[in-house]
Amino acid sequence: xxxxxxxxxxxxxxxxxxxxxxxxxxxxxxxxxxxxxxxxxxxxxxxxxxxxxxxxxxxxxxxxxxxxxxxxxxxxxxxxxxxxxxxxxxxxxxxxxxxxxxxxxxxxxxxxxxxxxxxxxxxxxxxxxxxxxxxxxxxxxxxxxxxxxxxxxxxxxxxxxxxxxxxxxxxxxxxxxxxxxxxxxxxxxxxxxxxxxxxxxxxxxxxxxxxxxxxxxxxxxxxxxxxxxxxxxxxxxxxxxxxxxxxxxxxxxxxxxxxxxxxxxxxxxxxxxxxxxxxxxxxxxxxxxxxxxxxxxxxxxxxxxxxxxxx
Numbered sequence: 001x002x003x004x005x006x007x008x009x010x011x012x013x014x015x016x017x018x019x020x021x022x023x024x025x026x027x028x029x030x031x032x033x034x035x036x037x038x039x040x041x042x043x044x045x046x047x048x049x050x051x052x053x054x055x056x057x058x059x060x061x062x063x064x065x066x067x068x069x070x071x072x073x074x075x076x077x078x079x080x081x082x083x084x085x086x087x088x089x090x091x092x093x094x095x096x097x098x099x100x101x102x103x104x105x106x107x108x109x110x111x112x113x114x115x116x117x118x119x120x121x122x123x124x125x126x127x128x129x130x131x132x133x134x135x136x137x138x139x140x141x142x143x144x145x146x147x148x149x150x151x152x153x154x155x156x157x158x159x160x161x162x163x164x165x166x167x168x169x170x171x172x173x174x175x176x177x178x179x180x181x182x183x184x185x186x187x188x189x190x191x192x193x194x195x196x197x198x199x200x201x202x203x204x205x206x207x208x209x210x211x212x213x214x215x216x217x218x219x220x221x222x223x224x225x226x227x228x229x230x231x232x233x234x235x236x237x238x239x240x241x242x243x244x245x246x247x248x249x250x251x252x253x254x255x256x257x258x259x260x261x262x263x264x265x266x267x268x269x270x271x272x273x274x275x276x277x278x279x280x281x282x283x284x285x286x287x288x289x290x291x292x293x294x295x296x297x298x299x300x301x302x303x304x305x306x307x308x309x310x311x
Contacts, residue, residue, distance in 0.1 A: 004079030035091035050088030090242035122202030122213035154256035155235030224248035
């Protein structure tokens with residue numbers, strides 16, 4: 001039986017002709033029968049691609065041949081399987097696009113990139129180095145979640161700060177709000193799924209006066225490969241493909257709570273509010289309930305209901 005694999009990777013490096021890279025990546029993936037999402041900008045590439053193992057190895061080898069891509073940290077993981085045409089079940093289609101940003105913080109003018117990566121970002125720490133920092137500095141170390149808030153509902157680092165953001169575009173306003181100014185003199189470790197969001201987030205924090213900013217090298221994925229469920233990570237990792245979430249071993253704790261009945265679960269569904277793009281934790285038993293609604297929209301609905309009662 002053919003094996004299904006998924007590659008997650010990014011690289012910040014100047015790209016002279018993003019459109020040409022888009023065409024090359026699109027043609028390469030189509031030739032190999034791969035699916036996934038690839039974003040390219042003048043500042044680099046960001047991709048999650050899935051398919052049959054042999055095709056994925058060819059894709060990996062060909063992508064590494066492009067100037068500046070040779071040292072990309074490719075993260076391999078198991079896919080859910082292949083359809084009758086041998087294509088990944090984890091992605092409905094192939095999407096290859098050129099954008100202003102390869103991760104959308106809405107601050108392209110603040111990002112500076114050279115052949116070594118992001119200029120002025122946080123200090124990269126391996127998973128082992130993160131543990132060493134915690135051993136040396138104890139509770140003074142702050143873990144700062146660089147993902148959308150809903151992702152942290154099913155998994156996060158112990159005692160992490162989780163900003164109330166629905167998309168990465170909310171981070172700039174969050175940092176500028178002053179809510180985290182008390183952390184500016186503390187050692188702050190930013191983390192995200194594979195590392196790319198923290199590349200930008202850490203640079204935004206440094207430019208706003210945070211004095212000691214780190215980023216977890218390789219993100220949660222690399223940390224999980226190193227420590228499984230024996231370290232500082234708790235729960236499941238949300239992923240933006242057909243797998244929905246993954247854990248680092250069978251003994252992972254479940255920290256997510258169903259929005260309807262509060263049962264322990266890592267299952268995610270779309271918010272019931274049609275205007276909301278947030279994902280909500282909801283167990284299988286409540287799958288047909290109409291109350292799978294995020295806290296923000298629930299608060300709005302309750303406020304409206306209270307107003308109606310007063311009238």
